[in-house]
Amino acid sequence: MSDDNRQASDFVRDIVAEDLRTNKWDGRVITRFPPEPNGYLHIGHAKSICLNFGIAEEFRDKAPGGAQCHLRYDDTNPTKEEQEYIDSIKADVRWLGFDWGEHEYYASEYFDQLYEWAVQLIQAGKAYVCDLDGDQVREHRGTLTQPGKDSPYRNRSVKENLDLFERMRAGEFPDGSRTLRARIDMASPNLNMRDPVMYRIMRAVHPHVGDKWCIYPTYDWTHGQSDSIERITHSICTLEFENHRPLYDWFCDALGIYHPQQIEFARLNLTYTVMSKRKLLELVKGGHVRGWDDPRMPTLCGLRRRGYSPEAIRNFCKVIGVNKYESTIDIALLEHCLREHLNRTSPRVMAVLRPLKVIIDNYPEGQTEMLEAINNPEDPSAGTRQVPFSRVLYIEQDDFREDPPRKFFRLAPGREVRLRYAYYITCTSVVKDEAGNVTELHCTYDPATRGGDSPDGRKVKVTLHWVAADQALPVEVRLYDNLFTVPDPDDVPPGMDYKNNLNLNSLEVVPQAWVEPSLKGAAPLSRYQFERLGYFCVDPDSTPEKTVFNRTVTLKDSWAKIEKSQSQLP
């Protein structure tokens, strides 16, 4: 059990608590998670989900006016959005362990209200139809250091604007030919205030509202008012929207409507991966991975398939905190949270990835016996199981060295080790092929050590995992490494991009590994620890004939560390 289940505070929670204390929002706490359905959710979104839904949960009992978190799709750009994404987002939020109850909303369902509000702004002389095309709008916008120029259409009459806007909606004009723009200040140092576009003409079928519209509101014109409609109290978003806040404020004030408070926090960055939907989409479309749910992807569906648990991800989000400055978190911290949870919850099992045949010369031919094995030493209630033992076994190739280096404690000629839950064995001879590769080992076992303890108190340095050759199940195992070879994939010389840093060895398939028979029929997505190797998860690609395992993460391996440092010596 983790020692501390409480959620530490942070500057966002501090604001919420303070607002509750001063009764700023009538005792209400309403947050929202507002994805655009244009891709799959990733671990960066998990940070936002945990923040928004977490706050609603934590303040449930403290907010007399009620606390809730909405799921709202910011679906304002039908050219990029799809039903597939809408569905996956719901599945992923639920899998993470959060529930929005009745509060599932779509910005596209506010389009009528938004249209009315646009008319209201036109009537107030605060919006106008502009005939400039994209290039011209850019030219008029000015630069970071120079003010923009007013559009020649900026001073059209209210009557003309109303007529034109109505006809935009009616489909009288071609795509991109006109826009509705807010009439603010072309000289503002904040470029977002230089008469931003509110509506564009775009003939596209919308995944949620179909072909009802040929004009679509921009995100800037939609987001703040959607929060307003839902009476959000704390509109929590990422840092890049800080510059947009004055615009959202302007819209709410100009409309005279309920005005939520926006709070910005830094998005999550992780080493050895990329975290933008654009790049993830490119990896998928470019065939660099097998799909959005490829176990190497930082998407929630990818992590799920890889074997991550929602608990691990939630705890990770708790541990990383929330702040206002960009930072990059070491992937090792995510893996730490993962192991921490999996260690407590995963049944142990034995599997051999690269088999080396071991023949126990003094064990009766044709005999099989069942030995008792503990399912989870961290959880006594998980009980025990029986594993078969016989004369011919497989052990891991890595667990034998004919000429053992210093600090290598495993099996070697003449050396005695323990087979987990079974017997002590001693290697008596080595069989090789013509090329000199070790093909099998002959050993003897000590019948007195049955179960794994020696009555004479004799100690061995190490315990090996094993499977009985004639009882083991053949399975496929997929081993994963980081998708990128460097901590910051975007750190590339000029002319190259992050794809140059793709790790070409991020997937290694072991077509035939062996697992103990208790794993027969293991359900997709079920998680195990393969003793001494790591945590593994049944891949949905599994068939009744062949189970496929994904390696979620290795166990911490101090021998690997020693070996690595030894190889680095001159």
Place this chain on the structure above:
RNA sequence: UGGGCCGUGGUGCAAUUGGUAGCACGUCUGACUCUGGAUCAGAAGGUUCAAGGUUCGAGUCCUUGCGGCCCAGCCA
């Protein structure tokens, strides 16, 4: 060179709001162990971006620098 936001060990976060820098990950030791896992104990590692100033006292306040991120989509 306009505006906005932000700088605390290698990394991520704390510091009772002015009281003498703490936690986690990682790294390195050691103990224990039927997973070289887990667990436990310990160590190394910070002139809190810098320089001034206010103060008995500054990571916290002031000034000036420096550095980083964001903004010139009819993307979100």
